[in-house]
Amino acid sequence: MLPQFSIDQCPLCKTGLCGIRICGIHTDTPHGLVVCDECEAIWQQPDTTSEHLYPDSENARCPICEAPLWGDASRWATADDCRALGWEQAINENLNADPEA
């Protein structure tokens, strides 16, 4: 599944999208991540010039809460999620997923 909202094309692998994910969705402390949908690079700020990290490819986990990165504790952020995170300014509208797709 493609990210609904992305901030950039991935500066590392050049092919992926840096999608906004929200994690900890069943907790009191949801948090945002930017994750490349191709190479799984993770940024903890909505800024691809900030420091990134790569999770263990066999067992990718959120660097904040250690939930499985692709598990049910997180999802690609919706517009409401982006607003809740305060990250809506970072969205690159040109990269929005086609809502019809």
Ligand SMILES: [Zn+2]
């Ligand atoms: Zn990438």
Ligand SMILES: [Zn+2]
């Ligand atoms: Zn998390």
